[in-house]
Amino acid sequence: MIQLLRKTVLPLLLLVSFYNFKSFADQTNPFSVEYPSIIVAKVKQTITIKTNASFIDQIKSDQLQILINGNNTTYEIEDSNLKLKYKFTQKEVVQIQIGEFADTIEINPIPLWLSILPPLIAILMALFFKEVLLALFIGLFTGTLIIYSYKGTSIFIAFFKAIFAISDTYVINSVHDSGHISIIVFSMLIGSMVTLISRNGGMQGIVNILSRFANTAKSGQLVTWFLGVLIFFDDYANTLVVGNTMRPVTDRLKVSREKLAYIVDSTAAPVASVAMITTWIGIELSYIQSATVQINVSESPYSIFLNSLPSRFYPFFTLIFMLFLIYKGKDYGPMYKAEKLARQNHISSQDSNIQSSNGDNELEMAADITPKWYNAGIPILIVILGTLAGLLYTGWDASVWADTSLGFGKKLSHVIGASDSYSALLWSSLSAVLAAVALTLGQKIMSLQETSDSLLKGFKTMLTAILILILAWALADITKDLHTADFISNILISVNIAPQLLPALTFVLAAVIAFSTGSSWGTMAILYPLILPASWHLSHSFGMIDMESMNIFYITVSAILAGSVLGDHCSPISDTTILSSLASSCNHIEHVRTQLPYALTVGAVSIFVGLIPAAYGVPYWIIFPVGILSLYLIVHFFGKKVENK
Numbered sequence: 001m002i003q004l005l006r007k008t009v010l011p012l013l014l015l016v017s018f019y020n021f022k023s024f025a026d027q028t029n030p031f032s033v034e035y036p037s038i039i040v041a042k043v044k045q046t047i048t049i050k051t052n053a054s055f056i057d058q059i060k061s062d063q064l065q066i067l068i069n070g071n072n073t074t075y076e077i078e079d080s081n082l083k084l085k086y087k088f089t090q091k092e093v094v095q096i097q098i099g100e101f102a103d104t105i106e107i108n109p110i111p112l113w114l115s116i117l118p119p120l121i122a123i124l125m126a127l128f129f130k131e132v133l134l135a136l137f138i139g140l141f142t143g144t145l146i147i148y149s150y151k152g153t154s155i156f157i158a159f160f161k162a163i164f165a166i167s168d169t170y171v172i173n174s175v176h177d178s179g180h181i182s183i184i185v186f187s188m189l190i191g192s193m194v195t196l197i198s199r200n201g202g203m204q205g206i207v208n209i210l211s212r213f214a215n216t217a218k219s220g221q222l223v224t225w226f227l228g229v230l231i232f233f234d235d236y237a238n239t240l241v242v243g244n245t246m247r248p249v250t251d252r253l254k255v256s257r258e259k260l261a262y263i264v265d266s267t268a269a270p271v272a273s274v275a276m277i278t279t280w281i282g283i284e285l286s287y288i289q290s291a292t293v294q295i296n297v298s299e300s301p302y303s304i305f306l307n308s309l310p311s312r313f314y315p316f317f318t319l320i321f322m323l324f325l326i327y328k329g330k331d332y333g334p335m336y337k338a339e340k341l342a343r344q345n346h347i348s349s350q351d352s353n354i355q356s357s358n359g360d361n362e363l364e365m366a367a368d369i370t371p372k373w374y375n376a377g378i379p380i381l382i383v384i385l386g387t388l389a390g391l392l393y394t395g396w397d398a399s400v401w402a403d404t405s406l407g408f409g410k411k412l413s414h415v416i417g418a419s420d421s422y423s424a425l426l427w428s429s430l431s432a433v434l435a436a437v438a439l440t441l442g443q444k445i446m447s448l449q450e451t452s453d454s455l456l457k458g459f460k461t462m463l464t465a466i467l468i469l470i471l472a473w474a475l476a477d478i479t480k481d482l483h484t485a486d487f488i489s490n491i492l493i494s495v496n497i498a499p500q501l502l503p504a505l506t507f508v509l510a511a512v513i514a515f516s517t518g519s520s521w522g523t524m525a526i527l528y529p530l531i532l533p534a535s536w537h538l539s540h541s542f543g544m545i546d547m548e549s550m551n552i553f554y555i556t557v558s559a560i561l562a563g564s565v566l567g568d569h570c571s572p573i574s575d576t577t578i579l580s581s582l583a584s585s586c587n588h589i590e591h592v593r594t595q596l597p598y599a600l601t602v603g604a605v606s607i608f609v610g611l612i613p614a615a616y617g618v619p620y621w622i623i624f625p626v627g628i629l630s631l632y633l634i635v636h637f638f639g640k641k642v643e644n645k
Contacts, residue, residue, distance in 0.1 A: 030055040031082075033096055033103045038147055041088050041109035042490070043483045049075075049082035049096070056080060059098070066098050110150045112490070115482035118143035119516040119573065122475055126572040126589060133464075136471035136573065140166045143478035166474070174473035182422035183236065184466050187579070189429035192458030193379055193436050194244040199454045200440045201369040202376025207248045209373050217343070217642075220246070220253040221263060221326045228267025229319070231384060232275040235268040235576055236425060241383055242267070243583025245376075256342035257586035258335060258594040265580035265595060266322060269520065269565045270315035287524050288557060291532035299550075308554045310620045313610030313627065314507075314562035317602045321631045325598075330639025333597035338590070339642045375439050379432040386431050390424025391416045468588070472518050472573045479517045485526045499539040500615040503555040504607050506531050507563040511603065514567025518574040523564040531556060555615050562606065569599040605630050 031051035039045060049066075056077060059066065066073055068086055076083040088094075088109040095104045122139025129135065144162035149155060174180055197203050214220035224246045231238040243264040250260045272280050288301040297304075325331060331339050395418040401411055433455070440451050479485070497505060506527070514523040535556040539549035568574045572592045581588040609627040614620065 030101060031098060031103070033105070035105070035107065038481045039088055039107055039109045039150075040112055040115065040483045040486075041090060042112045043486050044085045044087045047084040047086055047096070049084065049098075051080065051082065053080055055098075056082070066096070068096055069094060108150055110146060110482065112483065112487045114146050115479065115484040115487045116516070117146065118475060118478050118482065119484060119518075122573060123515070123571070126592075133468060133471065136468065136475055137166070139475050139573075140170060140471065140478060143475070143482060144170070146482070170474035170477050171470060173477055174470050177473070179422050180469075180473055182426055183575070184469065186236065186422075186425045186429050187240065187466060187469075187582070188459050188462050189426075189433050190240045190244065190383070191462040192455040193383075193429065193433045195458030195461065196433070196436045196440060196451065196454045197376035197379055198248075199450075200375050200436070200445045201371040202373065202379070202436075202439070203245075203248055204371035205373030206245065206376045206380075207252065208371060210246075210249050214249050214253060217250075217253045217255050218326055218329055220250050220255055221259065224250065224260065224263045225267060225319075225322055225326060228263060229271055232271045235272040235280075236579065238268040238272065239264055239576060239579045240583045241380060243580060245380060247584055254342050254345065256335075256338040257584050258338040258590050259331070259342070261580045261584035261586040261591040262335065262595045262598065263322060264584055265569060265577060265591070266318050266598075268580070269568060269576055270318045273561055273565055274309060274312050274315045284524065284561065287528035288532070291528050295533050295536045297536070297550075297553075304554065304557060307550075308557040308561075311503075311555045311558040311610070311614050312562050313558070313606040313614075313623075314566050314602060316624075317606055317610070317627055317631060318599075320628055321598065321602050321635070324632050324635040325639070328635050328639060329642055330635055331642055332638050332640060333594070334590075335594040335598065336640050336642065338594055343643055369445055372443075375436070375443075375445070378439065379436040382432040382435050383428045386428030387421075387424050390427045391419040391421060393419075394423055395419030462582070468578050469575055472575055472578060475573055476517050476519050476522065480522075484516055485513050485523070499535065499542050499544065499549075499552050501612065502531075502535050502538060502552065503559040503615050504611045506535075506556055507559040507566075507603075507607060507611055510560050510563025511567035511570070514564045514574070515571045516567075518568070518571045518577075520561075520564035520568040520574075520576075523567065524560055527560045527564075528557075531560060551617070552615060555611060559611055566599055566603045566606075570596050601634060602631070605634075 031049050034048040034050065036045045036047075047068075059082070066075055066082070066084065068084065069092075073084055073086070084096075086094075088107055091106070091108045093104060093106050095102055097103075118139045121142050122135045125131070125135035125138055141162055144165040145158055148158035148161040148165070151158075175184070194203070210220075210223060214223045224242060227242045227246065228238060231241060243260065246264075247257075247260060250257075284305065288304050292299070292301065292304070392415060395415040397415060397418060400406065400414045403411070406414070437451055437455075440446050441448060446454070509531075510523050510527055513526065514520050517523065532553065535552050536549055539552045544552070568576060570592070571577060572589060577592060577595075578588060580586075581591045584591070605627055609630050610623055613623055
């Protein structure tokens with residue numbers, strides 16, 4: 001019996017005693033520390049200290065100091081937790097001490113310079129090997145391998161963890177975002193609508209009408225440009241509607257898919273970024289406000305937006321540059337080659353790839369159907385007008401509309417700026433699909449089975465582009481976790497320059513970040529709160545008065561946005577660039593390769609003729625004529641005539 005007690009009860013008592021001792025120890029330990037899951041060197045990151053209310057009261061009463069490696073540090077209190085900011089520099093033993101208690105851990109941060117490798121490898125592979133999906137996957141794998149290699153695991157273990165992290169972390173997170181899901185569903189609905197209105201003869205009917213105005217390659221491009229400017233309120237809707245609508249027209253007129261994709265891409269964001277009633281307004285005003293709060297500027301964000309409009313040279317110059325290319329019938333670089341091939345009955349230099357990836361054979365009109373323009377015109381108008389109505393509905397604010405101090409334009413801009421653009425796009429696209437189905441079945445153009453098959457085939461045509469979008473978003477998350485933007489910013493901001501040169505440098509910085517991350521909005525989110533206060537303080541440090549400093553401030557606001565649009569245009573991992581290729585059924589890498597020289601040309605003119613002279617006080621009424629003349633001369637002397645049949 002004693003032996004049984006010794007073997008059963010005593011171990012149980014020891015276990016209970018150990019448990020009680022552990023519980024007592026836990027109770028005497030007043031805090032626990034949580035470090036970021038991914039720690040990058042030379043970037044301030046948040047350390048969370050979890051504790052109880054009584055211990056926080058002691059800290060508030062200055063009875064206890066919070067020390068990191070012996071140095072006093074500032075903190076914020078959030079839900080009984082303490083938030084600390086700390087910059088890890090190298091492999092080190094970090095000790096957090098509060099009173100007599102301490103927490104010690106060895107940290108091995110990821111070197112900041114490694115953060116540039118994932119996007120750089122993805123971009124270079126995409127450009128050299130022309131395989132976007134593989135390039136994006138390898139970029140993702142590079143990023144996750146870097147992360148897990150610095151988490152104390154062997155290279156062999158890190159290799160497999162990197163593969164698993166791509167699927168169960170970054171890819172899942174990219175499609176978990178409600179905005180991303182909205183874009184995917186919107187794209188699929190647009191794809192199904194386009195397939196259906198092509199099969200029921202509606203698209204051919206529109207082509208027949210547009211043929212009256214677009215009967216040459218030049219006029220076809222001009223109509224495309226005009227539609228791109230007309231749909232100004234959202235760049236996603238602009239890209240998908242204009243590209244899908246004009247593709248049959250430009251194909252018939254022997255305009256290359258590359259040229260169509262360029263016009264579609266280069267009217268969408270530039271127009272949306274300068275128009276005063278767009279889905280960009282709300283996000284941009286919030287970014288500007290976050291910067292003005294830091295420097296105590298009393299001017300309203302909307303007023304700053306309006307004052308920055310004249311110096312948004314890249315969007316304005318891009319729209320004008322395209323007109324010169326179309327009017328002169330000239331092109332240069334890779335675009336010239338693509339256009340020459342198109343005039344020789346080769347729609348695209350990568351036509352076979354387009355056919356297999358986008359399913360053009362599914363867009364042929366069904367047999368024995370009379371083309372009627374309204375079978376496509378009504379659904380397309382529903383997308384356009386429905387999106388605008390959705391923006392007004394979701395952003396409606398009675399107090400803004402009742403404010404007599406605001407003009408109609410400002411009221412409308414405030415409402416659309418505060419709207420839910422994703423909901424508006426989903427409502428309008430779904431309504432358009434239902435309208436297309438009703439028109440098809442109501443006129444007995446196709447049976448219910450044929451209509452359903454057309455919708456499903458429309459979904460199928462979007463799958464490749466959606467996969468590219470998902471991987472691009474996942475890669476953007478990698479660059480965010482590795483603080484790629486901080487690495488680029490640190491390099492360029494470290495240069496001590498005159499305030500007048502800051503807008504030009506900011507323009508380049510924004511373009512590089514947008515190119516590397518594939519996100520113009522993400523670039524603006526990073527740079528507005530970072531660069532705008534810096535421009536204000538830099539101007540004053542050089543002895544400028546408030547009026548002069550505000551001029552630099554306005555131009556810097558424009559430079560961030562314009563540079564973001566430029567980098568977005570050039571990046572093969574940008575979602576809008578991908579959507580432009582998708583809507584135009586153009587090989588994606590060919591679109592990037594042919595658009596790049598044009599975007600860089602306009603970017604150079606924007607810097608040397610626009611931003612730098614404007615910062616030195618040259619009036620806009622001089623800058624714009626000189627800039628326009630420069631673009632005309634570039635097209636005239638460097639462009640080669642493409643025969644317009």
